[in-house]
Amino acid sequence: MKRNAFFQLVQKKDGVYLKSYPALHGGAPLSMEDIMQYLEQKKIIDVQLGDIAAFVEDAAQQKNAEKKILSEDRLPEKEFPLITIDPRRRFAKIRLYPPSNGGMRISSEEILDRVEQMGIKSGLLPENIKLMLKGRLYCTDVLIARATPPVQGSDAVITYHFDVDKTCKPAMDESGNVDFHQLDMIEKVSEGQLLATLQPADLGTPGTDVMGGELKPIKVKQLFIRGWMRNVFGCFGKCYVDG
Numbered sequence: 001m002k003r004n005a006f007f008q009l010v011q012k013k014d015g016v017y018l019k020s021y022p023a024l025h026g027g028a029p030l031s032m033e034d035i036m037q038y039l040e041q042k043k044i045i046d047v048q049l050g051d052i053a054a055f056v057e058d059a060a061q062q063k064n065a066e067k068k069i070l071s072e073d074r075l076p077e078k079e080f081p082l083i084t085i086d087p088r089r090r091f092a093k094i095r096l097y098p099p100s101n102g103g104m105r106i107s108s109e110e111i112l113d114r115v116e117q118m119g120i121k122s123g124l125l126p127e128n129i130k131l132m133l134k135g136r137l138y139c140t141d142v143l144i145a146r147a148t149p150p151v152q153g154s155d156a157v158i159t160y161h162f163d164v165d166k167t168c169k170p171a172m173d174e175s176g177n178v179d180f181h182q183l184d185m186i187e188k189v190s191e192g193q194l195l196a197t198l199q200p201a202d203l204g205t206p207g208t209d210v211m212g213g214e215l216k217p218i219k220v221k222q223l224f225i226r227g228w229m230r231n232v233f234g235c236f237g238k239c240y241v242d243g
Helices: 032-041 049-059 108-117 126-135
Strands: 006-012 015-021 066-070 080-085 091-097 141-146 157-160 194-199 232-235 238-241
Touching: 006 032, 015 049, 032 049, 032 080, 049 066, 080 108, 091 126, 108 126, 126 141
Parallel strands: none
Antiparallel strands: 006 015, 015 066, 080 091, 091 141, 157 194, 194 238, 232 238
16 A cells, blocks of 8 residues: 655654654655644744755655754644645545654544534545544545535527528529529428427536535526517427417
């Protein structure tokens, strides 16, 4: 199973250290940004960037690199879940960080409580949380909620059952003369003839983002058939000639 490299805070007698654990089976290596993000979340700010950079470099060469970053005592840090929501609310993900030595592990119930506090209420994937905790997948983004996308509709369509390509230009013979006796500019119809059929627009079905908001389908084109001329009437999406 592929596993990303991760790090851990280790409290020793002379201060706080970072300790690295290598990636397995092609997992991602440690990144300076990931470490800085965690330290910022834990309000650990008095750390030299050069120390973090040196630690990441050592971690790429050693199996369990260690680097002292603070000369102070700190209380043990509990396993920490960083939950983020896509700006468009299409998904939410979690990134788990290990506890420090002596720190406690977090439960799936505690994570779900945090998810609820953040307003994530739709498309939850609790099984992903359980799998993450079971495998202790640290420094790895795990999807915990996915929006339900809208079902897109379709435009209305009118099908005409006569030649709609009649032109207002009279026909000409081979010599370029207009034959006014065969203009052929008007379509002949008969009583009861079906003129047009309307396939109504499908409005689609709204979806739901991870915060419970509505995701509207794309607006479709609406068309209508009306019997607007004498001797023409419309019924149930069809248009007929009436006498």
